[in-house]
Amino acid sequence: MRRTNSAPSRPRIATIWLGGCSGCHMSFVDLDEWLFELRRHADIVYGPLVDRKDFPEDVDAVLVEGSVTNTDNLELAHQLRARSKVVISFGDCAVTGNVTALRNLVGEPGEMVYRVYAEHPDRDGQMPSEVIPDLLPQALPLHHVVPVDLFLPGCPPPAPRIRDALTSLLGIDDTPHGIRFG
Template sequence: MTEQRKARIATASLAGCFGCHMAILDIDERLIELMKLVDVDRSPLTDIKRFTRRCDIGIIEGGCCNEENVHVLRDFRRNCDVLIALGQCAIMGGLPAMRNAIMHSDAPLRECLDEAYITGRYIRNTTHNIPNDPALPLLLDEVYPCSEVVEIDYNIPGCAPSGDVIYETLAGLLSGKFRGFERDKIRFD
């Protein structure tokens, strides 16, 4: 009898706060059952930086605020059969997308950087420099939801989504029985 192979999962954190990854750990003791069904490939949870194999499910936290985010997201789309946007930052930009509202300036990105590094109320930057090391990924003009960059198969709403919703979604997808989740399980606290 041939043993069924485990599903392969990968995760990435783009422009988010890592709270959605912490919510994955809120699955708690059910992680033990889940790990019998899946192997985790590329992920901050494994510290594997590149795909070692094609994955069945990719889970994305955060939207795209810089060119590296776009590169990572496209790499996940290429290497994952199913791609999930986890949390409001991935789904609609979330808190980082608040900078998209700075539209009254001729140079909104510059205004945003000035506020963050020079003029902000609590900033103590005596050099008045804005970091510009070539190793830093270039910022995009706006923060983009994942679905504006690649096709997304499923959204798991919430900030952060509960461990219950994440577990039920993954368990449902792995068993082929995912039918969506109940509205009262979506939380934004």
């Protein structure tokens, strides 16, 4: 990946967690010591593993976990698209909706929330408070909301597959894991 002259020379990588279970990020952490290798080639500027509140400007590639399921996700989706060069749907929830989108089969989100909270025997009929963002009518794959450049399916995508994606993206010399013997 080539960077423009005015920008810092090291590629800036972000990860983000929308409507998902964090399993894809667990798989990312599963890269283990290769994360140090990644750190040698790129800066990880945003994500659940980085202490930063806002999605930064001028990101080179972002791994997006999870579907777009609430108003917060929707806002973030547009923001990350506007601020990133390469957007990667990271894992099945982002690619297909997957388990998160199973709620679409239940019907209106209100109906579902009521079923989960109010009708649940352990919850005393307590509904979630208003600080929780509103659910969208349907949980959607990321590319149905904003244009997506690359797709990394899997539930979760196994660490070697993430590594292959990042190495080819960053131009790191590495043996691809998909075609290795043994």
